[in-house]
Amino acid sequence: MSSARPAARSIVSWRLASASVAPPSSSRLAASAPSTCHHFHSSTQLAVRRRPRFRNIPAEEMGLVTNQKIDKWAAKKFPKYTPEEMEELSKNYSPEQIAALEAGEASIDPRDLTIQGRLRTDSYRMPYIDDFADIQPIIDKRPRRQPPPDPMARFMNLDEFTEDLVAWSQSLCKGEKTGKLKRLEAFVPQEFKKVPEGEWPAGVRADAVSKYTTYIEDEAFKAKLSTQDGSNDGPSDADVLEYILERSSMTDNNLKSNSSMAPALPNKVPGVAGLYKNAVDPEDRGNDEEGIYQDLKKRTGMTLDQILKITVKTVVTRYVTNQTRLGKIQTCNIIALAGNRDGWLGIGVASSVEFQIAKRKAELLAIQNMQPIRRYEDRTIYGNVEAKISGTVVRLNARPPGFGLRVSHRIFEMCRAAGIKDLAATIPRSRNPMNTVKAVFEALRNQPDPEEIAIGRGKKLVDVRKVYYGGQVY
Amino acid sequence: MGIQSITNVCANLQNAARARLGLTSLPNNKYNLALALALHRAGFLSSVTRAGPHPPPQDQLLSFEPEPVTSANVATRRLWVGLKYWDNKPVLKSLKAISKPSRPLRASVADLNKVARGFESAHLKGLNLGECMFVSTDRGVLEVREALERKVGGIVLCRVS
Structure with missing residues (x-):
């Protein structure tokens, strides 16, 4: 430091x-x-x-960039066409092209060219000298020669399609044969030309007809020859193929595209619009934005409020795993209950890899499968019923008022959803959860009906509970 | 052969009903006839007719005049009983014999009383909704409610529903 x-x-x-x-x-x-x-x-x-030892002198001071100098240099470097040159040019170009040339010359000021126009020397300059008159496909972007697609175009209806087809076929018609053919009148003598066909003498008529037939045959032969030459009327196979593949089916007057890709479909394709979107029903008051219940509403005819009031409960969940080459695939099986707590009950069985999806499917199915369950005095079942699904047997017994639901938990949920209040149940054999629920549903559906029994036997059946004590038992 | 023929009748009638037969025949004897008539009274059968080995004409099932039973034709007599169906289901869904020759089951009036009310008594389970039980008494074969009216008990033959 x-x-x-x-x-x-x-x-x-x-x-x-x-x-x-x-x-x-x-x-x-x-x-x-x-x-x-x-x-x-x-x-x-x-x-x-x-500082440099010698002072630099700017060009302005030397009088090199004065207006006169610039104009002089421009006139020398970018001279106008002389009359001789114009004459020479007019030999090669049409008057319109000459006019275009003159307009192009007039649009560019030689003074601007002198001051501004220069060849680029920077490192970002084009690697070639070009006036961009030609399109070089490798270097330049694809030109867009066609106008942009019509945003208002829609699919043609039947009438528009027919018109389009007729226009296309007429565009291919090269010659009109029928209009040029002679008629029968041309072959009768002069005095009969003005006379209607019905008043001709028989000889004259036969003569004319024979000449006319010969003429028509000749013409047909000529036409046949011309078709063999290839100068055929009507669409060729290539025309038809082009019509099928490339003709626009929209009301855009067969507008060609700038792209080889087909134009994208419009937002609203008729016949498809609205099919794949959950239409939100204004009646739902925003309670079903995801559209979960729309299909169910159509199937059941219930309103969303009614559907949402239904008691839904998942009673059985089971996971099953499938071992595949790609690994273990776990599937969820679900049984859901649906009931209005007043005599209607349904069960829905669904499975999915996703728990939530399976649950939703099962619940919707349960609501859809709801059916009326017969209830004695709106509190218990008719008699004792038994149902068997696989190895599972379920016995349901009617019980007096106030007995309560002395049943296992899944049957309890089912009874609660169905509005049954007094019941006893035994499951003497297998207690498989899924089969239990199914068997109980089966048993509840197959209760004996006293009315049917009475009709079948031709007997009068009386419920003594409603006879004794003046029917005041419930 | 008394109770054995009754158990045979039970099996026969249940099989016939499950096979959706309209008419079936039972061996002709007094016990079968009494049971068939009791079932007819209870509404399980549409007709009970005694005829030969061939069924009586179907349009005459109820008005058929059987030929008198003689010692010559008694061996060929059959009881032709018509089965009933309602709503695509047999009216006689199940018929289960209770007594069998090796073990006749007798029930007193008190037992029948409980059983008819749906409670278990003796070795009998209570009757379910729409279920009938037939008892062979000294007043003939009766449905359990008829027996209770008459205050008689007897051999419990079968339960029908």
């Missing part, structure tokens, strides 16, 4: 000097200003900016 650098020394000396000499002159400030900059190399800094 003992050896101070020259610049540091100069700063120190300048500080001392500025403290002693006041005020410092501007030239001294200007001279010492660079030394205040931080320096990045060890060579000694110059006291002042180095």
Whole structure:
């Protein structure tokens, strides 16, 4: 640290000097200003900016860029066409092309070309010299020669399609044969030309008809020859193929596309619009934005409020795993209950890889499968019923009022959903959860009906509970 | 052969009903006839007719005049009983014999009383909704409610529903 650098020394000396000499002159400030900059190399800094020994002279001072000079140079470099040259050009170009040439010449000012026009020398310049008159497919973007597609275009209806087809077929019709053919009148003698066909004498008529037939045959033969030449009327196979593949089916007057890709379908394709979107029903008052219940509403005819009031509960969940080459695939099986707690009950069985999907499917199915369950006095079942699903047997017994639901938990949920209040149940054999629920549903559906029994036997059946005590038992 | 013929009748009638037969025949004897008539009274059978080995004409099932039973034709007599169906289901769904020759089951009036009310008694389970039980008493074969009216018990033959 003992050896101070020259610049540091100069700063120190300048500080001392500025403290002693006041005020410092501007030239001294200007001279010492660079030394205040931080320096990045060890060579000694110059006291002042180095100036060239010989002064440069600007072009303006030499009179090189005056207007006269510019115009003179432009006139020499970009001369106008002389009359001789124009005459020469007019031999090769049509008057319209000559006019276009003149307009192009007039649109460009030679002075601008002189001042601004120059060949680029920067590193981003084009690797070629071009006036961009030709399209080079490798370098240039694909030209868009066709107008943009019609945003209002729609699919043609039957009438528009027919018109389009007729227009297409007429565009292919090269010659009109029928209009040019002679008629029968041309072959009768002069005095009969004005006379209607019915008043011709028989001989004249026969003569004319024979000549006319010969003429028609000749014409047909000629037409046949011409078709063999290839100058055929009507669409060729290529035309038909083009019609099928490339003719626009929209009302855009067969607008060609700039792209080889087919145009995208419009937003609303007739017949498809609305099919794949959950139409939100304003009656739902925003309670079913996802459209979960729309299908169910159609199937059941219930309103959303009625559907949402239904008690839904998942009673059985089972996971099944399938071992495949791709790994273990777990599937969820679910049984859901649906009931209105007043005599209607349904069960829905669904499975899915996703628990939530299976649950939703099962619940919707349960609501859809709801059916009326017969209830004795709206509290218990008729008699004792038994149902068997696989190895599971379920016995349900009617019980008196106040007995309650002395049943297992799944049957309890089913009874609650169905509005049954007094019941006893036994599951003497297998207690498989799925089969239990199914068997209980089966049993509840197959209760004996006293009315049916009475009709079948031709007997009068009386419920004594409703006969004794004046029917005041419930 | 008394109770044995009754158990045979039970099996026969249940099989016939499950096979959806309209008419079937039982061996002709007094016990079968009494049971068939009791079932007819209870509404399980549409007709009970005694005829020969061939069924009587179907349009005359109810008005058929059987030829008198003689010692010459008694061996060929059969009881032709008509089965009933309602709503595509047999009216006589199940018929289960209770007594069998090796174990006749007798029930007193008190037992029948409980059984008819749906409670278990003796070795009999209570009757379910729409179920009938037939008892062979000294007043003939009676349905359990008829027997209770007459305050008689006897051999419990079968239960029908």
